[in-house]
Amino acid sequence: MSDATGHAAYRDRSHFRCLDGLRFLCIAMVLWHHAQPVQSPDWQLLDRGFLGVDFFFVLSGFLITTLLLRERARTGTFSLRNFYIRRALRILPVYGFVVTALCVYYIGIKGETQYLQAVPFYYLFLSNFLTEHVPTLSITWSLSVEEQYYLLWPLLLMLLPSRVWVPLTLALVALNVGLAMMPPADPPLATGPLVFRLPNSTYAPIILGSLAAILLHRRGSYDPLRPLCAHRATPLAALALIALIAQLGPFDMRGLQNLAIHLLMTLTLMALVVRERGALQALLVRPPLVRIGQVSYGIYLYHLIALDLTARLGLRFGLPEIIGEGPALWLLLIAYSLLSWAMAEVSFRTLEAWFRRFRPKGRPPETVEAEKDPRQQTHTGGPTKKPIAR
Template sequence: MSQIGNYSGKMSTSTTEKPSTTARTSAAWRPDIQGLRALAVTLVVIAHVGTPGAEGGFIGVDVFFVISGYLITQLLLREVDRSGTISIAQFYVRRARRILPAATVVTIAVIAYVLLTGSQARLDQTAVDASWTSVFLANWHLAFSGADYFSVDDPSMFQHYWSLAVEEQFYIVWPLLVLFVVPRYGKRGFAIVSAVVFALSLGYSIVSTAVIPEPTYFNTAARAFELAAGSLLACVMSAPLTSRWRHVAGIGGLGILVYATFAFTELTPFPGWHAIVPVVGTALLLAAGPSTLTGRIASWAPVRYIGDISFSLYLWHWPVALAVPLAFPQLRWSVTALLIVAISIALSALSYHFIEKTFQNWRLPGLRTLWFWPASVVLVIATVLGATMLGDVRAAAQQQAAEEYFDEHGYQQVEVDNIDDVQDTLNEAVEIAESGAPVPPDIDSDTIQDAKWSDLVGGECYAGADERDADVCAFGDTSAEETIAIIGDSHAAMWIPALDIIGKDHGFKVVPFIKLACAAYPVVQDSDGRDQSECDDFRDFTNEQVAELDPDVVILGARGMLHMRDDVDGKTIDEQWASAVTEEVTQMSTIAETVVALGDVPARPDAKPNDCVDAPDASQDECLVTGESVERDSNDITQASAEAAGGFFFDTTDFVCADAGCPLFAGDTAIYADDSHLNRIWVEQVAPALGRELQDVLQ
């Protein structure tokens, strides 16, 4: 978030005319606003470190927006009142001094960090993100690239710069509006303009959030009403509230922000009308002023200091929040969170004292500092180009070293006709990995991720986001009478390529009923803000189709206990899962002679294939994981519940893990496509062994 800074209240008001009482009052320094900034950045940080119950801390950004609209309008109105005009050039000089030095340093530091520690794919994406960030268009880049602010899957290290971009775009337009309106129509006229912008933007935000929520989150037009609200307050607050109402406003405003922090979640449609809540809370705190209980707390020196460093803290905390868990994956959440906060505050303090204050006090002729803008862009782009060139050179050297290694040692011979062969292959693969063998050449994150089950199963044959049904398609021996229906999410679907081969070899038809992120079992799942009714409707569709299909076998699969909430209907997650498995197996047993519940494979959150294979000096031992994961826990519950309901359980772990561990490679084939899905090529290779094991279950 960009900050206006304390100069908004410390500017000289001397002019050829005597300043009015109102002007002097509005120009009084507001220490409580620094405290309000401290609250805003604290809310954002506690949300980003994953504080339980405080998911709504993202409203801290909305608090910043209202503060910025209030202060920038107050500043511009004073300048018009003092001189009759606005120096647009000086306005941008002040913005450059305040924003660019710290933002540019953090950008370059992040690029350097990714170059040293990240994969080539991560470096390439970071370079693209940094380029958009340098020209203050990060929000539109995120919106058009399909980013989801609340997604935990590989977020950009510059994702938080979206709000900085929104403010900079606001700063381009707002001074020009003030310059055009205020000299002609006065403060009252600009209040009307602010109210119109507020109404139009809010209306657009409500509609757009309901229709396309992910891109709307980053959309300047859907956020302008928050800045306009602060502007409107600056226009209408010609006199302070009475003492009684100041206290009411302060306590009420703080209460509203606390409520939103703990009541809002990633499932709350936002911004839309929900954003009115933090806007009102912030406006009340601004109106309350420093002479209230909340104002005195906000004006306390330690709180003010957090407000002073809040801009740097906002810039640093997000990349630190992404880096620390990668560096220390085994730490408990509480330790990780404290480490993130400590490192972020330390970096922010250094940034504030040695970068922000240095450039703010740098006495160059005003207009010359306008060169900060193009200079910062050039500096970032030069860093991007240099980093990507170094990354390419490093990748080429790594590729050559891998080729030389495998020319000398050859590839592991993969024999996977039965489960014993698979286990022998995996154990040998672990030994090869532990010896320090490099990642096979010509394998990178793109080649791994491109080999997915969806290459075989076309998009019309499964339900994606926002879809509640799909075409009924057939694989395997499509002319066979014997039929297997497979039901579930992508973790069930990833076995379809093997079932397709097995069906053709053994004479049965395979009919999938797949919806992404919806388990085969009737559980309540929260996934990226999706309406739960999507899963319910698809489950109804599946039940009707399966009853009509009348298959001989039903296979059920899902990623274990994913996106589930604790204490639904008074049950823990484990209890919900057990109940749902029992219910689904029981229901499908009335249709099919045999019902099989698939176990899930271990996830790899700390050794993601795309990061592993492209990492600097990547070797296979860094890609090893154990078989212990949440999926192991869910498998135990799935097995007990399925068998108790008269079904069968099929453990898939032995197809990816051996006693010694879970390798990423067998020969020159990647076993996983991402951190939890299997590579289609590996699934097809183990099809003969899978067929034999399934045959034992089905018989």
């Protein structure tokens, strides 16, 4: 099989083989971040697992924009209705289940009514502006960022001429980074439990992912970028630079340091989809990594619940170190990661599988989203095969 790095081959490719493996790396960083089995002031890098969420943003921006651009190239436009239906069926079932279950447990059963005012904002996808969260729901901030972006970005692509897309994304990134670097307003812009601010460059990575999709979709920008993206060393070198900046840069990552990391993440992603052979690529297509990547959305939503359950079991069985430093933290990391994966698998095969039946019928625009049921057969370099009858 050739590397298939030409523009026509890239546009014809219906599935990017490395991206599920990249999802594995992202969720592994998040799982590490919440267990932290190694904590050392000399290794700042080990405290940067939250960057996995930023990498998820880059990936999401790239995939949804590629999906829309390919549909537009094939039909002359794209269906907002089908886009929103696909997004809703992908995100809402497990999200709604987790949010509802935890709100019922903590507020209805445990009586912690102080969280009542926050509840509506989880369903409105505004939790990224909440100042206090229902326990284990703090991670929903990232889903709010994505949903806000999904709501607005396709409208901009549809309403604005294509010649302004690249300048628009660059302007939005600059605006986001600039606002994040500004000192917080005093008093802050707030209403009820919400405070509207950008403590970090929250939207920049997802916008950069969309910019990557636009640049690779166009032959005029793909061809100049191809030598860099197709070089064997590019993805590993980009990841090494991310690690170096995370280790040696200031502890406060807002501003240009964060932007540099997001740009390198974007370059890594572009390299993986332009060239699908290489040392890193060979690792990312390993079946266990691919499978974990396919259910990483569920792992993300369930992992704090799994962490809480695992820690409680550890205490019950006489492992007090489970909440402090020591070898038990490695056990915690392994145990809660496996439990998160198990919970995500059950969810994927039951709750999420039931809702996947309602996806829009007919040939999908392109199966670059990697949302398909793994039991469906797909191949690279051409249209997706029909699902196996079952």
